[in-house]
Amino acid sequence: MFTRILTSALFAGFAAGLIAAVLQLVFVQPVLLHAELYETGAKLHFGTQGSVAHGPALTFDAMRDGLSILFSALVYTGYGLMLVAAMALAEERGVTITARKGILWGLAGFITVHFAPAISLPPEVPGSAAAEVAIRQVWWFSTIAVTGLSMALIAFGQNWKAWGAAIVLLLLPHVIGAPHPDMFTGTTPPELASLFASRALGVGLSAWVVLGLTAAYFWQREGNA
Amino acid sequence: MTTITHTTTRATSNTLAIAFAAFMGLGIMVFAGHVQASTLHDAAHDVRHASGFPCH
Numbered sequence: 001m002f003t004r005i006l007t008s009a010l011f012a013g014f015a016a017g018l019i020a021a022v023l024q025l026v027f028v029q030p031v032l033l034h035a036e037l038y039e040t041g042a043k044l045h046f047g048t049q050g051s052v053a054h055g056p057a058l059t060f061d062a063m064r065d066g067l068s069i070l071f072s073a074l075v076y077t078g079y080g081l082m083l084v085a086a087m088a089l090a091e092e093r094g095v096t097i098t099a100r101k102g103i104l105w106g107l108a109g110f111i112t113v114h115f116a117p118a119i120s121l122p123p124e125v126p127g128s129a130a131a132e133v134a135i136r137q138v139w140w141f142s143t144i145a146v147t148g149l150s151m152a153l154i155a156f157g158q159n160w161k162a163w164g165a166a167i168v169l170l171l172l173p174h175v176i177g178a179p180h181p182d183m184f185t186g187t188t189p190p191e192l193a194s195l196f197a198s199r200a201l202g203v204g205l206s207a208w209v210v211l212g213l214t215a216a217y218f219w220q221r222e223g224n225a
Numbered sequence: 226m227t228t229i230t231h232t233t234t235r236a237t238s239n240t241l242a243i244a245f246a247a248f249m250g251l252g253i254m255v256f257a258g259h260v261q262a263s264t265l266h267d268a269a270h271d272v273r274h275a276s277g278f279p280c281h
Contacts, residue, residue, distance in 0.1 A: 002242035009246065021272075028275045064271070071269040074257040075276060081250025085243045092239060114277055123277035136279035137259060200275045 004222040005084045012215035013080030017073030020207035024072065025065055028203060030058055031196045032126060038188040039127030045189045076211060083109055084215050099217040106212020108151040114204035116147040120178035123200035127188035131179035143173040
């Protein structure tokens with residue numbers, strides 16, 4: 001059982017992590033590098049010369065981007081292990097896992113770790129003000145825990161008691177509210193911040209669809225072997 | 226009796242394998258995405274921002 005989980009998660013996590021890394025380097029990294037010019041003060045929003053919208057060109061920094069590829073693969077392997085563990089648990093309870101259904105599992109995963117936290121705590125562009133990191137981490141982990149639980153209740157619940165609980169759990173972190181800074185002292189233009197957040201979510205969605213699909217595919221394949 | 230024991234043992238070992246895999250995954254995600262040690266933070270910086278993890 002453990003070998004089957006590990007094999008499926010490693011293949012799926014690596015594939016999704018690699019795709020996430022490539023999409024991130026092409027679509028997110030130029031926005032991030034542009035924002036860092038404002039974070040470090042190399043560019044000044046509303047400065048004497050105004051803010052020229054043209055940003056840095058697409059480049060590849062072997063060390064920095066190589067590490068991004070490595071850590072992206074690591075993060076998605078972690079996600080893959082949790083996702084395949086959840087699939088295994090569901091199969092033990094009579095749920096059939098197919099590659100096609102894996103896409104739905106991937107979407108639920110994306111909502112859990114990307115979309116739900118982003119509703120109250122959007123992906124942060126460098127040079128934006130934020131509350132204390134530890135308290136944001138507590139909110140982030142609590143949010144993914146209750147959102148993950150609500151995804152399971154929506155998918156496998158049999159009645160309105162379960163679905164009602166899922167709705168309450170989905171809303172709870174946002175009713176409580178995410179930690180935000182007391183003062184807005186961000187130096188990066190809002191145009192870059194919003195582009196960064198939506199691109200980051202787009203990359204997450206793409207990678208999670210691949211993760212769900214491939215995790216379910218390898219899980220099935222390893223089961224028939 | 227023997228069959229029941231075997232089934233129970235297999236179910237328990239499956240549950241243990243599932244729990245272990247899930248905790249391992251969580252551990253990797255926390256290590257790569259959330260631990261604030263400066264070397265780790267610097268190496269994973271861009272991925273952390275792009276993944277929507279709280280960073281800095």
